Amino acid sequence: MAGSGTIHLRDESLIRVENLVVEFSVKGTKAKVKAVSNISFDIAEGETLGLVGESGCGKSTTGRAIMQLPRPTSGTVAFNGTVLTDLKGEALRAMRPQMQMIFQDPISSLNPRRTVHAIVGEPLKIWSKGSPAEQAAKVDEVLEAVGVDPRMARVRRPHEYSGGQCQRISIARAVVTDPKVIICDEPVSALDVSVQAQIPNLLEDMKQRYGLTLAFIAHDLAVVKNISDNVAVMYLGKMCEVGAPDEIYNTPAHPYTRALISSIPMPDPDVALDTSQRLVGELPSPLDPPSGCRFRTRCPLAQDICAQVEPQLTAVGKRHFVACHFPLITPVSIST
Amino acid sequence: MTTTSGSADSNDPIIGDPIIEAHDVGVKPAALGGDLLVVDDLHVSFRTPRGDVHAVRGLSFTLQRGRTLGIVGESGSGKSVTAKAVMGLLPKSGVTKTGTVRYDGADISDLSQEGFRKLWGTEMAMVFQDPMTSLNPVMKIGKQITESLQIKLGMDRADARETAIQLLNAVKIPAPEKRFSEYPGKLSGGMRQRVVIAMALACGPKLLFADEPTTALDVTVQAQILDLLAEQQRDRFMGMLLVTHDLGVVAGRADDIAVMYAGRVVEKAPARSLFHHLQHHYTAALLNSIPKVEYPSHTRLQAIGGRPPDMVHPPKGCSFAPRCGFATDLCVEVEPELVEHPANPGHYFACHHPVSTAVSLTATAMNGAI
Numbered sequence: 275m276a277g278s279g280t281i282h283l284r285d286e287s288l289i290r291v292e293n294l295v296v297e298f299s300v301k302g303t304k305a306k307v308k309a310v311s312n313i314s315f316d317i318a319e320g321e322t323l324g325l326v327g328e329s330g331c332g333k334s335t336t337g338r339a340i341m342q343l344p345r346p347t348s349g350t351v352a353f354n355g356t357v358l359t360d361l362k363g364e365a366l367r368a369m370r371p372q373m374q375m376i377f378q379d380p381i382s383s384l385n386p387r388r389t390v391h392a393i394v395g396e397p398l399k400i401w402s403k404g405s406p407a408e409q410a411a412k413v414d415e416v417l418e419a420v421g422v423d424p425r426m427a428r429v430r431r432p433h434e435y436s437g438g439q440c441q442r443i444s445i446a447r448a449v450v451t452d453p454k455v456i457i458c459d460e461p462v463s464a465l466d467v468s469v470q471a472q473i474p475n476l477l478e479d480m481k482q483r484y485g486l487t488l489a490f491i492a493h494d495l496a497v498v499k500n501i502s503d504n505v506a507v508m509y510l511g512k513m514c515e516v517g518a519p520d521e522i523y524n525t526p527a528h529p530y531t532r533a534l535i536s537s538i539p540m541p542d543p544d545v546a547l548d549t550s551q552r553l554v555g556e557l558p559s560p561l562d563p564p565s566g567c568r569f570r571t572r573c574p575l576a577q578d579i580c581a582q583v584e585p586q587l588t589a590v591g592k593r594h595f596v597a598c599h600f601p602l603i604t605p606v607s608i609s610t
Numbered sequence: 611m612t613t614t615s616g617s618a619d620s621n622d623p624i625i626g627d628p629i630i631e632a633h634d635v636g637v638k639p640a641a642l643g644g645d646l647l648v649v650d651d652l653h654v655s656f657r658t659p660r661g662d663v664h665a666v667r668g669l670s671f672t673l674q675r676g677r678t679l680g681i682v683g684e685s686g687s688g689k690s691v692t693a694k695a696v697m698g699l700l701p702k703s704g705v706t707k708t709g710t711v712r713y714d715g716a717d718i719s720d721l722s723q724e725g726f727r728k729l730w731g732t733e734m735a736m737v738f739q740d741p742m743t744s745l746n747p748v749m750k751i752g753k754q755i756t757e758s759l760q761i762k763l764g765m766d767r768a769d770a771r772e773t774a775i776q777l778l779n780a781v782k783i784p785a786p787e788k789r790f791s792e793y794p795g796k797l798s799g800g801m802r803q804r805v806v807i808a809m810a811l812a813c814g815p816k817l818l819f820a821d822e823p824t825t826a827l828d829v830t831v832q833a834q835i836l837d838l839l840a841e842q843q844r845d846r847f848m849g850m851l852l853v854t855h856d857l858g859v860v861a862g863r864a865d866d867i868a869v870m871y872a873g874r875v876v877e878k879a880p881a882r883s884l885f886h887h888l889q890h891h892y893t894a895a896l897l898n899s900i901p902k903v904e905y906p907s908h909t910r911l912q913a914i915g916g917r918p919p920d921m922v923h924p925p926k927g928c929s930f931a932p933r934c935g936f937a938t939d940l941c942v943e944v945e946p947e948l949v950e951h952p953a954n955p956g957h958y959f960a961c962h963h964p965v966s967t968a969v970s971l972t973a974t975a976m977n978g979a980i
Contacts (some may be wrong), residue, residue, distance in 0.1 A: 305683045328797075328828045328829075328830055328831070329799065329828050330798075352836050381908045401779070411934055436917060437685070466684050466685050466855045467855055467856045467857075467858075467896070467899055468684050468855070468895070468896055468899045468913070468914045469684075469901055469914075470899070470901075470913075471899040471901065471911035471912060471913035471914075472911075472913040473902075474911055475910060475911050475913060476902070478908070478910075493828045493829055493900075494829060495829065495903065496900070496901040496902060496903045497901050498902045498912060499901070499903055499907050500907055500908065500909060501907070501908070502904070502907060515682070519907040520906055520907060523903055524802060533830065534829065534830060535903065536833075537829050537830045537832070537833035538829060538857065538858075539829075539832070539833070539836075539858030539859050539861065539862075540860040540861060540862070541857045541861050541863055541897055542861055542862075542885060543882045543883070543885050544882070545860050545861075545862065549833075549837060552830075552833060552834065553834070554839070555784075556798060556800075556801065557798070576706075583632070
């Protein structure tokens with residue numbers, strides 16, 4: 275999992291993240307939490323990148339680092355050719371309307387004391403986009419687009435809506451400034467299965483309608499597969515595997531990806547529960563991650579080399595890259 | 611492990627060593643089971659300023675010893691309220707509860723708080739959804755387990771400590787001696803849920819309620835916790851009630867599944883039969899809403915449109931009718947009864963226009979009704 279290397283990056287992309295490192299210092303000690311350690315990825319315009327991994331793998335930190343919230347410890351984040359990591363103050367703030375976020379808990383990310391219409395209109399007020407009448411019309415339009423009645427939204431507050439509807443309102447607030455990119459941080463994890471399905475569908479619609487590029491962060495592999503054009507699997511701050519969703523899911527190359535896929539609950543009593551690929555043990559501490567490949571402590575295939583040398587991303591398919599010394603499928607030469 | 615308790619003291623002859631032996635030689639648990647929990651026509655409503663919320667409306671089910679019953683439904687379907695009603699955990703005021711609950715042969719529907727206190731831990735125990743809030747953050751892990759051992763089973767400190775460490779070991783917590791004297795804050799979510807399970811198992815309950823035990827956890831950890839629960843349920847020959855909103859969670863793990871909607875069971879069957887011969891359109895909708903890994907990416911997901919009914923004024927006919935693509939006037943007017951599938955004994959459903967209309971008996975019943 276080592277997952278350093280930039281072989282998988284393409285020439286043309288809207289977002290390009292190179293050698294991203296995010297570390298947090300621990301109060302009163304010199305220790306650092308190595309949340310994200312030297313990862314690179316890109317998202318082409320109009321594409322959806324799915325970031326998957328367990329809690330603590332650094333996927334949310336990565337999403338926030340794109341937004342410069344907080345600023346990465348090192349590495350570059352470029353948006354549409356502009357290097358965000360070099361920007362400061364007003365120049366960085368001016369970029370913000372183009373990048374928005376949706377959070378995991380739809381209830382707590384909406385101010386309970388304001389009406390839904392005011393919540394969705396707030397970004398327009400902050401950026402003084404148009405007259406109050408134009409702003410109200412824009413809010414009506416986006417609320418309509420996400421399937422929330424704009425008239426009711428003028429008098430209702432978030433607690434009067436269900437979790438799924440609150441997530442729709444969050445999406446409306448995110449698209450109201452006409453952003454280019456939306457970072458979705460676990461937008462379905464807090465919702466019931468029956469409601470979850472609405473959100474990826476709605477995001478696909480919004481993507482078409484407003485020409486969006488998405489980063490979709492989740493631990494649910496089936497949802498990520500459904501919405502993504504590209505999937506990046508993360509483990510303990512490193513990139514394990516990157517590629518087209520169908521390839522990754524049909525022929526996972528990294529033992530960690532295989533373990534993740536085998537733990538998806540199958541709604542079919544005849545699919546025998548395959549416990550042979552189950553992950554054992556706990557995620558090691560990001561304060562002191564294992565040497566070499568970070569997954570080696572839980573990997574069934576680990577050998578001596580895994581402790582000594584960090585594997586680099588290598589191609590195993592046309593759009594399929596893996597960082598593993600003993601990948602489950604054979605590497606190919608990149609020129610093919 | 612087995613202890614006696616006041617009102618649920620059983621005269622059932624099949625408790626004790628003979629079962630374990632029989633179990634070991636591979637006799638199906640159901641054969642020796644017998645009914646552990648029988649719920650009959652349970653109604654629960656909560657008084658609110660808007661009127662009474664009818665959370666559970668006429669629920670009946672039976673759980674046998676050593677079996678797992680999965681209760682599946684959306685938020686607000688009444689599944690958690692059911693578990694709480696059976697365990698005597700509903701608030702005292704503002705709640706109306708009718709119907710009978712029989713545990714191990716004894717009627718516990720009107721049991722007092724004191725009566726339930728004798729059942730908790732030793733007879734029935736619960737694992738809650740959120741492991742972050744169900745542990746006391748300022749009490750050491752060991753103490754949270756030994757507490758019930760000392761109070762309920764009267765163990766002395768040394769014995770309780772030893773038993774607690776065995777339990778932590780049984781739920782696969784590494785270095786249990788070390789964890790014993792640590793605080794919950796040091797553990798990850800999955801590890802905390804293991805501690806919660808150890809606490810629930812401590813006094814050897816015969817009935818385990820698991821209320822959305824993995825909803826707050828990651829996929830990988832979810833699989834581990836479900837494996838652990840299944841293993842403990844098997845080894846201890848407990849009856850388990852597994853409450854979840856995800857059909858995928860109960861698929862391989864429950865013997866029987868009851869699907870709840872708006873406070874009622876709409877379909878109830880042995881797990882295999884439910885998935886292979888599902889009859890109710892709500893069950894079908896739930897199943898279809900799960901994103902499948904086998905599908906290519908960007909496949910349109912089938913969300914269930916609309917929302918569950920307002921339980922202050924539940925609909926007159928079938929509660930799912932307003933969201934059902936197959937609903938007719940009949941569905942809006944007449945509440946369908948829970949009936950047994952003619953070709954699949956044990957498979958019950960409440961629908962006027964069941965999914966498989968191929969079965970002639972149901973078809974004629976339908977025509978007659980229209």
